[in-house]
Amino acid sequence: MNNSIAKEKIISLRKKRSLEDMRFKYYGFTAMCLSLAVLVFLLYTIFSKGYTAFQKTIVLLEVDYNQEVLKLTPDSSDEDMEKGKFFRVKKQAIENFFPDLSKSDIKLVKKLFSINVDKEIKDYFLDNPEVINTKQQIWVTAHSDVDQLLKGNSRRDVPEDRRKLNDIQLSYVDQLVEENRVKQVFNNFFFTKADSRHPEIAGVVGSFMGSLFTLFTVFILSFPIAIGASVYLEEFAPKNRITELIEVNISNLAAVPSIVFGLLGLGVLLNVFGLPRSTPLVGGSVLALMTLPTIIIACRASLKAVPPSIKEGALAVGATKTQAVFHHVVPLALPGTLTGTIIGLAQALGETAPLIMIGMIAFIPNIPTGLTEPSAALPVQIYLWVESAERGFQEKSAAAIMVILIFLFMMNAIAVFLRNRFERKW
């Protein structure tokens, strides 16, 4: 009798427990679906906003490379060619862009072209000097306002005074479309140029290279220091109050807001040591300080994960402590430390606030070629573009976010690859 009651109790309890199991499984599943949905939504928004940045609008322009206008002759030297009066050729080309343009209309038409057109006309000629005294049909870059209109990013049904292009300009654009003198092609500028005041020729390469140099600095500074610090703390440091204090403070440092590190960089690196402002060297140093605790924590975790029996084995055959650590423990921990470092670098890649503090927010229209040259960084570039009033920069910022995301994915892929490649079983 008693026995059967006990049995029933056990069975009902078992049912309850399996129900609990089920419920938890559903919670987990729902949570995962939610986060996936948010991620997909995020990616979709960014992509749908940004994919147009990968295209640019070009316009067919008839250019007359007349030697009188250019003030050149067919046998001018290369140096003289450089000095040709290309702005006059361009002026003439625009005046004749539509038949019978009035003076005021010429001004309006001029605004349909990018500032870069002068250079395009010149480059075309320098590449093909034989076109002197001929008329050439050249595809040149349209102004961002035209570009945005044709991409449907700016609306034409708002009152004229709230539009970038007035009614006359609109009708000219329509005419171009009708005559097939305008088209959209791959935007190579985005991947070959640095930032610009003009959206149609602004590119992401300047800030990309800036980020690359910055990350390089971060890696060079933080990896050796982090390895040294974590190996020392994990394997050599005496276990006493001071070590404990250091350990606690490393964790604390990992939680310090990044802008504080920016202030440190501003106060110490720039003002005391006088390092050059806005450079990857300073930015990288600041971010290295910021990521060091993270990397040290990851390194220590992977050092800890190496089974002590390996070290004991080495010590037992008479290895010194240093040999045991550097021949056996560190190599085994290496995949973990590399992964940790890459995660730290990924964190550094997305960091904006400290870079703003040390002046990497300046407008830099050149692609940096070294650590001590002023440059932008990807997240700051995104911030600058989002802030910008020009319509044309909005799609650029979304596209730059895509670039940074791909950069991040690639770094994570490298981390996973390294982990799988070097991971050993024991």
Next chain:
Amino acid sequence: MSNSKILANGVDVYYGSKQALFGISMDIKEKEVTALIGPSGCGKSTFLRCINRMNDLIEICKVSGSIKVDNEEIISEKTDVVSLRSKIGMVFQKPNPFPKSIFDNVAYGPTIHGLVDSKNELEEIVHSSLKKAGLFDEVKDRLNEPGTSLSGGQQQRLCIARAIAVNPEIILMDEPCSALDPIATAIIEELIDELRLNYTIIIVTHSMQQAARVSQKTCFFHLGELIETGETNKIFTNPDNTKTQDYITGRFG
């Protein structure tokens, strides 16, 4: 009779405030196998790890008393633990080959001690160590494969080869067969019997039969004290102490 190789005198060991060994004194003869037996937690491993100063790795472990190896005090600040450990090899309870090739596992010791000048010499040492450990024939075609790919028994013999490659005089074995099947155990026991000709061996074991089979001397530990030590034959047939009697007849432990 042969000389004493290790002479322990009044060895106390504390883990923090907890005393694990109480005044252990022991005399271990050269080229003999000494078995340490006793119930779990009685301090056999602790004593073994005192002899090659492995206890240094444990922060809270304090050792006092005297242990002399070849008449040289080793429980002292001045002891050179690196040369001590190259003289005293150790084989652990769980095989712990390095995650490197079989060759590199054995070659590691001779390389760091600078025992060899050329690749050929190194190869010779590796081969002879593997032969002494009775493993060479099984692995000679795959010396470049990871040591961890071997079976448990092979791994343990690899660890023995690794230990004898640095040409030690003493080998400490802490339950070397606890993870092995009877066949692998038999192989290792046979090996211990052979190694005895050249090395002084101290082995910790939970198997009475194993102690009886391989050792000449047996020491019985209980609750951190050395209860009885003597000829293996005598301990197993006619021990002086009733605790020893009880333990070897399986009445406790």
